């Protein structure tokens with residue numbers, strides 16, 4: 001084993017959890033780019049791995065881990081060769097290649113009990129045990145190893161939004177020939193008003209109900225609030241590369257034909273005007289690649305002991321003994337946690353120094369494909385016309401009469417409502433509902449009429465008012481005269 005300065009090792013150890021097999025190979029290890037061009041078919045033989053399979057992958061770290069590449073079928077053709085042409089017979093045979101071409105066999109996990117021992121370089125000192133030391137998280141394969149898929153340029157591993165192709169002309173809205181008539185709403189009686197107020201008082205534990213029972217109505221002024229709502233139900237699409245452990249699942253790769261465009265894939269929402277999301281694998285974009293994280297061994301260096309298989313004993317801090325104060329004197333005692341060795345086996349890797357690779361779940365290969373995410377969003381905006389002192393927003397959450405409702409691919413602004421402010425709001429909101437990165441599937445707008453009654457009353461020497469609104473007869477009485485539990489009035 002070559003001598004490596006201790007400080008250098010530390011730096012590498014901190015920078016990489018890959019198992020210390022030397023630097024990550026550059027440009028090798030995966031099927032050469034262009035092995036599956038969408039057009040032109042499959043190159044039969046003679047493909048020269050660029051720069052060799054895994055040049056240097058096991059340099060500086062001794063032999064590869066025991067058990068690697070064993071038990072799961074023959075090594076993948078060409079993948080780990082030193083840079084010469086692939087072995088005779090690899091990639092030949094004329095017919096379409098097996099799905100994905102890279103591993104001829106399914107991705108069976110390494111047999112149980114074959115956990116390799118970490119065999120990279122390691123200084124003799126122990127590391128502090130930290131059970132909370134961050135586990136190695138799965139990582140995305142290097143982008144440059146991804147296939148080139150026609151029509152899907154510049155996509156990465158995070159979502160990339162794809163505006164829809166222009167479609168405006170076909171769906172230009174037309175003014176409707178006939179529109180639904182506007183309906184009106186019922187008014188309330190004095191009894192309704194009093195019951196609503198009593199309900200309101202009951203919800204406030206301190207309020208006295210005497211005023212609500214005894215007050216005398218002087219006037220009930222019935223008005224209507226108008227609530228206009230516009231909904232635009234849009235569909236957005238984005239793509240990104242995705243990967244998952246390869247366990248032999250079907251591979252629909254470019255050999256099956258060119259990939260359909262992102263807006264050519266059929267997708268329809270379960271329910272209109274409701275947010276939802278669905279993911280699809282874009283046909284003909286899948287391939288199998290050796291796992292970049294573990295160099296297709298299924299194991300990576302243990303993140304807890306850094307491959308040592310053991311850690312320093314936390315109890316005695318590695319000394320093997322502890323000092324106890326007993327009967328007035330300090331005594332050295334053997335540490336019973338580590339039996340005096342000052343170190344113990346790593347609980348995470350059970351002494352192997354290696355753990356199962358999270359990226360490929362130990363299956364050594366990854367299925368890579370382009371994922372299409374279709375996201376349906378219901379954009380809602382509204383406008384409330386309410387002319388009493390009742391706070392406008394209270395109208396939004398009570399029921400009323402749906403006076404008008406229209407659903408269309410593109411709705412035409414309301415122009416026949418007797419309240420001009422509603423007609424104006426309709427024009428404004430519809431103009432504002434532009435979503436260039438989405439395709440609008442459907443629009444819906446409606447006007448609700450919500451009854452609001454201003455109830456004027458006299459109680460003792462007080463003259464005041466309260467409001468009853470919505471079909472539920474909700475009450476709003478900020479000036480209620482009897483808000484103290486002892487029944488006195490606060491004026």
Ligand SMILES: [Zn+2]
Nearest residue numbers: 313316335338
């Ligand atoms: Zn100990």
Ligand SMILES: [Zn+2]
Nearest residue numbers: 302305346349
């Ligand atoms: Zn370990």
Ligand SMILES: [Zn+2]
Nearest residue numbers: 291294357360
């Ligand atoms: Zn892996």
